Amino acid sequence: MVEVAGRRLKVSNLDKVLYPETGTTKADVLEYLAGVAHVLIPQAAWRPATRKRWVNGVGTAEKPGQVFFRKNLEDSAPGWVPRQALTHKDHVNHYPLVNEPAVLAWFGQVAALEIHVPQWRFGSDGKPANPDRLVLDLDPGEGAGLPECAETAQLCRELLSGMDLEAFPVTSGSKGIHLYVPLDGSHSAADVSQVAHELAMSLEADHPDLVVSDMKKTLRTGKVLVDWSQNSESKTTICPYSLRGRSRPTVAAPRTWDEIADPELRQLDYREVLARVKDGLDPAGALGWLEAANADRLEKYRSMRDAGKTPEPVPAEPARETQSAEPRFVIQEHHASRLHWDFRLEHSGVLVSWAVPKGPPLDSGENRLAVMTEDHPLSYGSFEGTIPKGQYGAGVVTIWDTGTCVLEKWREGREVIAVLHGRPDGGLGGVPRRYALISAPGMGDAKNWLIHLMKEQPEPDSRPGRGGKVAGPGSGIAETGVDHVKATTHTSGTSTSRTGETALARPSRKKAAATIWDGTSAELPAAMLATAGTRKDLDPEKSWSHEMKWDGMRAIAGVVGGKVLLASRNGNDVTAQYPELQELAALAADGSVFDGEIVALNAAGRPDFGLLQTRMKLTAKRDIEKAVGKVPVQLMLFDALQRGADSGAGAAAQTLHQEPYSKRREALFAGVAEGQHIHVPPAHTGNLNEALATSRELGLEGVVAKRTDGRYLPGKRSPGWLKIKDEHHQEVIVIGWRKGLGRRDGTLGSLLLAVNDGGRLRYVGRCGSGFSDSELQDAAERLGKITRKTSPVQGIPAAERRDVVWTTPKLVGEVSFTQATKDGRLRHPIWRGWRPDKSAADVQWEAADVQWDA
Numbered sequence: 001m002v003e004v005a006g007r008r009l010k011v012s013n014l015d016k017v018l019y020p021e022t023g024t025t026k027a028d029v030l031e032y033l034a035g036v037a038h039v040l041i042p043q044a045a046w047r048p049a050t051r052k053r054w055v056n057g058v059g060t061a062e063k064p065g066q067v068f069f070r071k072n073l074e075d076s077a078p079g080w081v082p083r084q085a086l087t088h089k090d091h092v093n094h095y096p097l098v099n100e101p102a103v104l105a106w107f108g109q110v111a112a113l114e115i116h117v118p119q120w121r122f123g124s125d126g127k128p129a130n131p132d133r134l135v136l137d138l139d140p141g142e143g144a145g146l147p148e149c150a151e152t153a154q155l156c157r158e159l160l161s162g163m164d165l166e167a168f169p170v171t172s173g174s175k176g177i178h179l180y181v182p183l184d185g186s187h188s189a190a191d192v193s194q195v196a197h198e199l200a201m202s203l204e205a206d207h208p209d210l211v212v213s214d215m216k217k218t219l220r221t222g223k224v225l226v227d228w229s230q231n232s233e234s235k236t237t238i239c240p241y242s243l244r245g246r247s248r249p250t251v252a253a254p255r256t257w258d259e260i261a262d263p264e265l266r267q268l269d270y271r272e273v274l275a276r277v278k279d280g281l282d283p284a285g286a287l288g289w290l291e292a293a294n295a296d297r298l299e300k301y302r303s304m305r306d307a308g309k310t311p312e313p314v315p316a317e318p319a320r321e322t323q324s325a326e327p328r329f330v331i332q333e334h335h336a337s338r339l340h341w342d343f344r345l346e347h348s349g350v351l352v353s354w355a356v357p358k359g360p361p362l363d364s365g366e367n368r369l370a371v372m373t374e375d376h377p378l379s380y381g382s383f384e385g386t387i388p389k390g391q392y393g394a395g396v397v398t399i400w401d402t403g404t405c406v407l408e409k410w411r412e413g414r415e416v417i418a419v420l421h422g423r424p425d426g427g428l429g430g431v432p433r434r435y436a437l438i439s440a441p442g443m444g445d446a447k448n449w450l451i452h453l454m455k456e457q458p459e460p461d462s463r464p465g466r467g468g469k470v471a472g473p474g475s476g477i478a479e480t481g482v483d484h485v486k487a488t489t490h491t492s493g494t495s496t497s498r499t500g501e502t503a504l505a506r507p508s509r510k511k512a513a514a515t516i517w518d519g520t521s522a523e524l525p526a527a528m529l530a531t532a533g534t535r536k537d538l539d540p541e542k543s544w545s546h547e548m549k550w551d552g553m554r555a556i557a558g559v560v561g562g563k564v565l566l567a568s569r570n571g572n573d574v575t576a577q578y579p580e581l582q583e584l585a586a587l588a589a590d591g592s593v594f595d596g597e598i599v600a601l602n603a604a605g606r607p608d609f610g611l612l613q614t615r616m617k618l619t620a621k622r623d624i625e626k627a628v629g630k631v632p633v634q635l636m637l638f639d640a641l642q643r644g645a646d647s648g649a650g651a652a653a654q655t656l657h658q659e660p661y662s663k664r665r666e667a668l669f670a671g672v673a674e675g676q677h678i679h680v681p682p683a684h685t686g687n688l689n690e691a692l693a694t695s696r697e698l699g700l701e702g703v704v705a706k707r708t709d710g711r712y713l714p715g716k717r718s719p720g721w722l723k724i725k726d727e728h729h730q731e732v733i734v735i736g737w738r739k740g741l742g743r744r745d746g747t748l749g750s751l752l753l754a755v756n757d758g759g760r761l762r763y764v765g766r767c768g769s770g771f772s773d774s775e776l777q778d779a780a781e782r783l784g785k786i787t788r789k790t791s792p793v794q795g796i797p798a799a800e801r802r803d804v805v806w807t808t809p810k811l812v813g814e815v816s817f818t819q820a821t822k823d824g825r826l827r828h829p830i831w832r833g834w835r836p837d838k839s840a841a842d843v844q845w846e847a848a849d850v851q852w853d854a
């Protein structure tokens with residue numbers, strides 16, 4: 001345990017090497033972050049911070065380490081990390097705010113090396129304010145480098161100077177230069193983006209041999225792209241003074257214009273930047289804005305009180321009070337027009353407050369109303385007195401209990417879990433109490449919450465470093481019985497593949513194994529399939545690479561004529577369903593063909609198949625256009641099947657099926673650039689155990705082990721690709737359903753499931769868990785259209801055949817389960833969703849050690 005600016009933080013593995021080429025350790029990273037905190041924080045304060053984490057180090061230039069993007073704040077984050085919610089149409093993301101040095105220290109502890117922020121900050125209303133800066137990203141194409149970027153930067157500076165704007169240069173730590181221009185916040189992100197775009201086009205028109213404003217990769221050879229798009233409200237840029245996850249520990253380093261004019265200009269590493277900062281050199285200091293007046297959380301509090309008429313503390317503007325070394329709480333008994341108790345928790349420099357009419361419950365079997373009120377200053381924690389008549393909250397205020405608190409969970413605007421350690425003679429009875437506060441707008445007002453004393457309570461004394469322990473899991477959700485964050489998902493549409501009642505042959509499809517795909521039709525190569533396996537199936541004499549197993553929908557993507565064609569695993573054209581993936585056309589050459597996975601990320605930044613289903617079911621153009629903003633998808637590319645044509649060099653497209661995996665991966669990284677929706681995740685550089693540990697940490701399904709000498713076999717399942725799952729998943733065919741009872745009366749009770757075993761259907765059990773009410777209704781409507789009189793599977797026990805409505809075995813779903821019995825029954829299956837991208841012929845048994853009856 002260490003203390004950073006009054007915050008307590010647990011650090012570990014300080015000697016872990018994060019940059020192998022230079023031997024830079026986690027301790028070195030933490031030292032750097034501590035040394036630059038006073039210049040980095042002004043650049044990042046009050047901006048939502050997206051992080052890139054290298055939990056096992058960045059690797060080397062030849063073998064990059066696995067990187068993971070984090071938007072939502074990790075559940076494991078310390079409770080004191082300041083955070084802010086960013087509301088979208090159908091979900092809320094919660095971002096950490098780099099407002100204090102301890103946040104940077106925590107970033108270093110979890111190997112969040114890169115910090116990316118937008119060009120705007122949160123305002124006092126918790127919503128994005130107008131941008132306070134414009135940014136131009138000068139990115140060299142092939143054949144160009146830092147000298148060309150420096151020349152372009154000087155041209156940009158001249159143009160901006162003519163607009164009475166001052167530019168601050170930052171060598172990006174990667175290949176190029178970023179230019180920042182301070183703004184007064186009077187223009188919207190759309191306005192700023194338009195100006196930046198016009199500026200880039202103007203530079204291109206005046207200097208066509210040096211500058212390009214179009215992101216298409218084929219136009220950038222020998223030129224510098226003036227990327228104006230990062231001024232979009234949804235885009236982020238590497239924060240000045242942030243480390244980079246390159247093979248060497250370079251930094252996005254603010255520079256002087258004299259340095260930009262130096263012919264020996266180069267990127268700087270962390271030691272050089274640290275030395276500059278220690279010498280007092282901060283060329284971007286004018287860009288910083290630490291106090292962030294627009295983020296004053298006590299504006300409403302002050303507007304409701306007159307410091308000359310009430311004894312309550314009314315801090316002067318802007319209200320910045322010293323944060324406690326440990327978060328505090330106070331519960332005040334307030335005899336106002338109606339007696340109530342004010343429940344206040346210290347967070348982000350204020351006391352977040354609720355009014356509890358009946359007081360905090362002392363019985364875990366009772367939920368009570370808590371109405372969120374305005375934030376109060378920290379000094380209010382010691383206030384007792386009489387608020388005069390005629391003033392807001394007039395009446396007598398006394399302290400009912402006060403002390404320190406441990407914030408176990410803080411999801412802004414949604415859920416709080418805190419352990420309160422009050423006074424021996426306080427109203428909480430002198431013992432620690434764990435409370436959950438859960439937003440409940442359905443109770444009639446957006447300010448309404450529920451406060452609940454949790455069933456599992458801590459043993460005295462459970463605070464960190466005090467030798468106590470917590471009884472029970474203390475997760476909060478199961479105990480309150482309110483999982484208010486679980487989104488209701490919609491099930492997907494009926495599969496278009498045709499399978500008869502017993503004919504389970506795969507739909508015919510052209511397998512372009514070694515021919516060039518010319519883009520004249522949607523007949524893209526069929527996807528190579530992996531075999532379910534375990535660690536014992538890995539041949540130790542062979543070389544294996546380990547990729548994360550993404551929980552989404554398989555897709556083959558081809559680029560032709562500036563457009564992208566997408567085919568699902570069973571050959572269906574899904575191009576129109578995912579228009580945002582047309583971005584790939586600007587990132588790869590014509591004729592390119594890639595293999596990948598389409599995923600949707602949930603609020604925690606993890607692939608969520610249930611969320612993806614809300615996109616998979618859509619066919620109407622209007623519905624798809626709306627969904628793009630609500631549930632954007634990402635395309636994770638992991639293989640290159642065809643190298644695109646190079647019009648500049650005159651080279652034709654080239655098939656890569658016969659090339660080994662290692663060569664195809666090289667072609668993949670060389671053939672496509674990273675985009676907003678297009679990603680090329682590197683393979684895991686460690687062994688299988690380390691890869692599975694990373695998968696568990698990120699909440700993924702498992703890994704796919706691939707032989708590095710293996711060739712690509714379109715449409716075939718190969719032991720050269722092994723699916724090794726950390727969680728058991730099984731694709732299933734629905735063969736019938738039983739009617740529900742009690743709460744499910746009138747809909748489904750459970751589904752009967754089967755798998756295909758060499759053309760014969762095998763019964764694997766029933767599933768009745770994991771459905772929302774809307775999913776049950778949707779399933780009933782789907783299955784009601786394909787009923788039949790007899791069972792499509794033999795050998796189902798009589799007790800499980802009772803009252804079953806049989807269905808044609810054509811609809812495919814997916815379940816998770818704890819284990820499989822020797823005779824092929826799923827134990828504790830939980831429904832995950834429909835799989836319209838799979839046909840019944842695709843559904844094979846994936847569990848090991850099953851002995852089917854004859």
